[in-house]
Amino acid sequence: MNRQVDTSTKDKILRAAIRVFAQKGRHGTRMDEVAQEAGINKAMVYYYFSNKDNLFFEILTTIFTEMYQNSLHRISEDISTGKNHADIISNSIRYSFESYNKNPHYTRIMIDAISSGMDEIPKALEAVYDSSQLSPTSYIIKTIQDGIDKKIFRAVDPINTMISITGMTFIYFLSRNIIKFFGMKIDDEDEFLDNRIKSVIDLIMNGMLMRQ
Amino acid sequence: MNRQVDTSTKDKILRAAIRVFAQKGRHGTRMDEVAQEAGINKAMVYYYFSNKDNLFFEILTTIFTEMYQNSLHRISEDISTGKNHADIISNSIRYSFESYNKNPHYTRIMIDAISSGMDEIPKALEAVYDSSQLSPTSYIIKTIQDGIDKKIFRAVDPINTMISITGMTFIYFLSRNIIKFFGMKIDDEDEFLDNRIKSVIDLIMNGMLMRQ
DNA sequence: ATATTTATTAACCATATGGTTAAACTAGAA
DNA sequence: TTCTAGTTTAACCATATGGTTAATAAATAT
Numbered sequence: 427m428n429r430q431v432d433t434s435t436k437d438k439i440l441r442a443a444i445r446v447f448a449q450k451g452r453h454g455t456r457m458d459e460v461a462q463e464a465g466i467n468k469a470m471v472y473y474y475f476s477n478k479d480n481l482f483f484e485i486l487t488t489i490f491t492e493m494y495q496n497s498l499h500r501i502s503e504d505i506s507t508g509k510n511h512a513d514i515i516s517n518s519i520r521y522s523f524e525s526y527n528k529n530p531h532y533t534r535i536m537i538d539a540i541s542s543g544m545d546e547i548p549k550a551l552e553a554v555y556d557s558s559q560l561s562p563t564s565y566i567i568k569t570i571q572d573g574i575d576k577k578i579f580r581a582v583d584p585i586n587t588m589i590s591i592t593g594m595t596f597i598y599f600l601s602r603n604i605i606k607f608f609g610m611k612i613d614d615e616d617e618f619l620d621n622r623i624k625s626v627i628d629l630i631m632n633g634m635l636m637r638q
Numbered sequence: 639m640n641r642q643v644d645t646s647t648k649d650k651i652l653r654a655a656i657r658v659f660a661q662k663g664r665h666g667t668r669m670d671e672v673a674q675e676a677g678i679n680k681a682m683v684y685y686y687f688s689n690k691d692n693l694f695f696e697i698l699t700t701i702f703t704e705m706y707q708n709s710l711h712r713i714s715e716d717i718s719t720g721k722n723h724a725d726i727i728s729n730s731i732r733y734s735f736e737s738y739n740k741n742p743h744y745t746r747i748m749i750d751a752i753s754s755g756m757d758e759i760p761k762a763l764e765a766v767y768d769s770s771q772l773s774p775t776s777y778i779i780k781t782i783q784d785g786i787d788k789k790i791f792r793a794v795d796p797i798n799t800m801i802s803i804t805g806m807t808f809i810y811f812l813s814r815n816i817i818k819f820f821g822m823k824i825d826d827e828d829e830f831l832d833n834r835i836k837s838v839i840d841l842i843m844n845g846m847l848m849r850q
Numbered sequence: 851a852t853a854t855t856t857a858t859t860a861a862c863c864a865t866a867t868g869g870t871t872a873a874a875c876t877a878g879a880a
Numbered sequence: 881t882t883c884t885a886g887t888t889t890a891a892c893c894a895t896a897t898g899g900t901t902a903a904t905a906a907a908t909a910t
Contacts, residue, residue, distance in 0.1 A: 435887080451753055452665075453665035456868090457868060469869090469871090469888075470887080538753060542663070570846070583837045587837070590806045593809030594801075594802045596809060597805030598801065625798035629845065633844040633845030634842055635724065635790075637792075668897070679859050681899090681900080682859090689898080689899075690899090
C-alpha cells in the first residue's frame with residue numbers, strides 16, 4: 427500500500443528538493459544544493475522542472491497528495507462503516523494531527539506557499555483532487571451539516587467550524603516553539619501531542635462553559 | 639493617545655520598511671526599494687539598522703508592540719471593571735480579531751518570522767514585554783484558570799485552550815483566500831468577519847454538541 | 851572659530867545564484 | 881549500423897543584490 431520508490435532521476439530530484447525546501451525554506455533553497463542533495467547535475471533539475479517556482483509547485487502537489495490521501499481514506503471509511511457523527515469529526519481531527527505529525531517539516535513548505543500569496547495553493551489542491559469534489563474538508567463539512575440536521579450538533583456554522591478546526595490543528599505545527607511562548611514546558615513530546623489532540627476535540631465538542 | 643508621528647530618518651525608514659516587507663515578503667524585499675520608499679539613501683538604512691536581518695527584527699518588535707499594546711489595555715480594563723469570565727474571554731477574542739483586522743498586512747511579516755525558524759519571535763516578544771510578565775496571553779490564561787476554579791468553565795486545559803483560540807484567530811488572517819478554498823464566497827467583507835468572530839466565540843464557549 | 855561627532859551621499863563591489871548552452875552519451879528503433 | 885529521441889554533463893553567464901567606503905555636509909561641543 428505504500429508509494430513505491432521511484433528511482434528515476436525526476437523522482438530523485440523531487441525527493442531531494444522536498445528535503446532541502448523543508449529545511450532551508452523557499453528562498454533559502456539553492457538550486458545547486460538541490461542538485462547536490464539529489465546527486466545529479468544541476469541542469470537536470472531544470473531539464474525536468476524548468477525553474478525554481480515550478481519545482482516548488484510540484485513539491486506542493488506532492489506533499490498535499492501524501493498528506494490528504496491518507497486522511498481521506500480513513501474519513502471515508504469511518505463514514506461508510508456508519509460511525510456516529512461526533513466520532514467522525516473527532517477522528518478526522520486525530521487523522522489530521524497524525525498526518526501533520528508524520529511530516530512536521532512539511533509545515534515549512536506550506537508556510538512558504540501561504541507566504542507567497544495565496545495563488546499556488548488552490549492550484550495545487552486542484553491538481554490533487556482533480557475536478558472530483560472529494561476532499562477531507564468537504565466530507566467533514568457535510569458531516570457537520572448532517573449532524574445539525576439530525577439535532578446531534580448545535581446549529582454552528584459548518585464552514586466556520588471547519589476553518590476553526592484547521593486553525594487549531596495547524597497552529598500546533600506552525601512551530602513547536604510556540605509552546606514555549608505560551609509558557610509550557612514539554613517533557614514528553616508524544617504525550618504533549620496526545621494531550622493537544624484530546625484538548626482540541628474536547629473544546630470543539632463541549633466548549634468551555636460549564637453545562638448546567 | 640495616538641503614537642505621535644516621528645519624522646526622524648530612522649522612523650521614516652522603519653515605516654517604509656514595514657510597508658515593503660509586508661507587501662514583498664522578507665526575501666522578496668530589496669534594500670534598495672526600502673530606501674527608495676523612504677526617500678533616503680540606501681546607506682542610511684545600514685547606518686541605522688546595520689543589516690537586513692536586524693531591520694526585520696526591529697520591524698517585528700514594532701508591529702508586536704502596536705498590535706498587543708491595544709489588546710492589553712482593553713483586556714486589563716475588562717478585568718478591572720469586574721466583567722464576568724465568559725465576557726472577558728469573548729471580548730479578548732474580539733479584540734484580537736480587531737487588532738489583526740486593523741493591519742491585515744502585518745500577517746505576512748509574522749508568517750515570515752515564523753517561517754524563518756522560531757528564534758526571532760520570542761526575542762521580539764521579550765523586547766516588547768520587557769521582563770514584565772504582562773501579556774494578553776497571560777491575562778487570558780489566568781482568567782481561564784480562575785473561571786475553572788469558580789466552576790464557571792469546565793476543566794479545560796488553559797494553555798491548550800489559549801493555543802486553540804490563537805489558531806482560530808490567526809488562520810483567518812493567514813489568508814483571506816483560504817475562504818475560497820473552503821468553498822465560501824464573500825459578498826460583504828465586514829459581515830463575514832463579524833460572522834467569523836461570533837462563530838469562534840460560540841464554538842469556544844458552547845462547543846458543537848447539542849446540550850441535553 | 852575650531853574641533854568633533856553625527857548624518858548623508860554617490861559611487862562601488864564581491865559574489866552568490868538562477869538559469870543556459872552546446873556538446874556528448876545512451877538506448878532503443880529501423 | 882545508423883538514426884533518432886531522450887539523458888546527462890561541465891562550463892558558462894548575466895545580473896541582481898546585500899553590503900561597503902570614502903568623502904562631504906550639518907550639528908554640536910569647546
